[in-house]
Amino acid sequence: MNLAAIDLNLLVAFEALLEERNVTRAGQRIGLAQPSMSSALTRLRALFGDELFIRTAAGMQPTVRALELARPIGEALARIRATLAPDTAFEPSTAYRRLTIAVTDYGDLVVVPPLVALLRQDAPGIDLVVRPIGDAAASLAALERGDVDALIGGHLPDSARIVRRTLFEEDFVCIRDKAHAVSLTPDAYLRLPHALFSAGGDGSPGVVDAILAIEGRKRRVAVTLAHVVAVPFAVAGTDLVATMARRVAMLFADIAGVTLTPLPYDAPPFAIDLLQSRRATSDPALAWFLATIERAGRSL
Template identity: 65%
Template sequence: MSVRSSLWKSIIGITIIVPMNLAAIDLNLLVAFEALLEERHVTRAGQRIGLAQPSMSSALARLRLLFDDEILIRTAAGMRPTAKALTLAPAVSEALGLLRSALQPQTIFDAASARHRFTIAVTDYGDLVVVPALVSLLRNEAPGVDLTVRPITDAADALAMLERGEIDALVGGHLASSRHCLRMRLFEEHFVCVRDAGAELGSLDAAAYLARPHVLFSAIGGDGSAGAVDQFLAARGLQRRVAVTLPHVVAVPFAVAGSDLIATMAERIARRFAQSAGVAIEPVPYPVAPFDIDLVLRRKGESDPAIAWLAGLIRRAVAS
């Protein structure tokens, strides 16, 4: 089956019932449709695909005729897609992806000889657990490839940067989602408790857990905002006292050491710093759910050999 017929069947298979003559359709309109649905702004959509505002407005008018639908409607909150446009959008993007893949030169990314720079954004967790292993693999297998690591301080901002192509990947837990991005689960992480290794605190049962003062890691820092543990306890009518809130997870075990404080944190980070910080690790006396560490890529980056290689390297890094 040809790319063009596959593309068109992908589109008509969902919403278009009346047969159309494909030869009479300007496929550039589908590129305009995709940009309009993603940007939801005529001028920005035009800039994205290299069309002036009048030309993009003309494309929107032609799309409205083609699909017999308004596609975008103006509201007080800005341009919003119609229900039909939202139904069409996944099929159009899939069809254009087929076309882009078919037209893209079949190249490979030769990591051993490449001169390239990747930029990724990571949470504190990703920085401590994933990045060291990733750097080790990178230096061994791709000495000419450079890596810039940025912090994720705001999940929505980081996702927007990924969508704009300013960064190549996101790594961490509790990341934002987008229909323009692909999320891959790397592994599952569990919570543990840490306490001063030399303190005589007795058994850390459920009652003792609530009675002790706690250290909380909060990426936004210093406001005592509720974490996953607090949400779990609140759902059961329970509450702990958060005595100290810290903006960096690496500081948590060192704050616990030498004090009467305890903390609940990701197991891999706790084990990495337990000996150097002088803390002991114990199970959490409540069944707090684990969380996923994910890799997020732009869907349009899937066909890029360099991005595909980077994604594979990250998966291998966490497997090690």
Template identity: 70%
Template sequence: MAFLKSILTMSTIARMNLASVDLNLLVAFEALMEERNVTRAGERVGLAQPSMSSVLTRLRALFGDDLFVRTASGMQPTAKALSLARPLSDALGQIRGVLEPRSAFDPATTRRRLSIAVTDYGDLIVVPPLVTALRREAPYIDLVVRPIVDTATSVANLEHGDVDALIGGHLPASTRITRCTLFDESFVCIRDAKRARQKIRLTKDDYTRLPHVLFSSAGGDGIPGAIDTMLARHGRKRRTAITLAHVVAVPFAVAGTDLVATMAKRIARRFAATAGVSVVPLPYDVEAFTIDLLHTRRAMNDPTLRWFIELVSRVCKKL
């Protein structure tokens, strides 16, 4: 119970008799926080829906708060529940770490199937070296890589346990998941290699005068809308002449034409020589973005997932 004492600084629990706190209630709270559904939370902790409803009643009495309120979009946590979530989850994680067998996991012999969802960026830049490391260190762990088409849906799939992790940039936040920043990424321009040799640097006037290629998997303005927002602040506008659904197609569309494109630096560099384009500096200052890994808090209680997340981090430090 020493771990639970670490959360006694919270005013709600400070006056409680710790011996009277049922640890199973805190486990149920964690499940409710992650599932936002009484039935699914009950399934996770082995309780039928009526029993789980009774547990929620006890939790409300314990903390003197509604904790979860029914809405049209499901059970939503109150401010009190949100403030309790992280310290309670951390404390339970420490307890599980003490109780779990220490010799249970060996990456070289473990047989497991993991599933991740990634953006196009993650597929091209993170997945290849990750697969190499996985084959070297854990040859019996199978990996399924799915595309992130709709970020909100992918986050929901992660929260419900349909995938083990998400990797990519511009992923939405959620109170039920943990975000680990893998590295920073920046934007560069690409243009036809022969034209780049004639003029190495683009001016601001060049950038807005030349026609652009835009990558948008959703078919609209896509993430590069940030570029248009930046240009608008400078009183400028670009012309998008071509919109493509796959980022890998962009450099090949630029090659041999007067088109330019704004891309993530690592992707541009990877395909520049093959496509026949050159990477040139962006004539405007554009804020860098992060490539992140998202996982649930319960992943830290799974030795295989914990090792896998650490592997992704190690691989990305070399990119």
């Protein structure tokens, strides 16, 4: 392909269309009137031999080819921008930008609060959007496309196209009503009725169930809950026991009236990770933001 014959501004139009999913808004974003933006889309389709964006009731939806192009085009534009402005320093205190992360329930409760505190202190002009990680594979794909800037949570999938950093390690504890504040033996743990957090409320086995299965043992789950914040309040005032991540349990112990006791089985700690795309290296603002997430993690 002869680059001299290509208008590289078409790539800027592609990027705007991918992010806005609307021809008019994409044009406004890069300073083109609607007819000019429509013309740019026509030329993009001819350039790549694909429809790229299909008009639907939900907006202009990217084709498979457009999604394949999203990352390399985004990285190329980021490198061009960084090259043309190599000495432009990012100043958090005066910056205005919108950043998006996707987090698990754990990340929402434990990591996001100190992150927000740091942003409000150091970069009050930064707007943060926090999305839930429902389908981990879909969230990873959104990160690879550039729809989100980072993922935070435990047990997140791998990809050769992302960079993974461990923020810290977490472990499990048991919670019980304060009237039952005694350490549990393995047998006593199994005799008790359990409350289980299961995203979606489907009762899928967790890490503890896998450990018990190795020993040929099984616990009785008396209550299955779809939201982790409901677990301590369900346990309070009952004979239930629940197994939770330590930092989440600590957040709600006093409020709910429960106490923490050791898990009487050897469950290995697990990592809470930060996942980022490789484009962060060419974006000073994004690099600063990811470093700030790490600072939030170190404070826990």
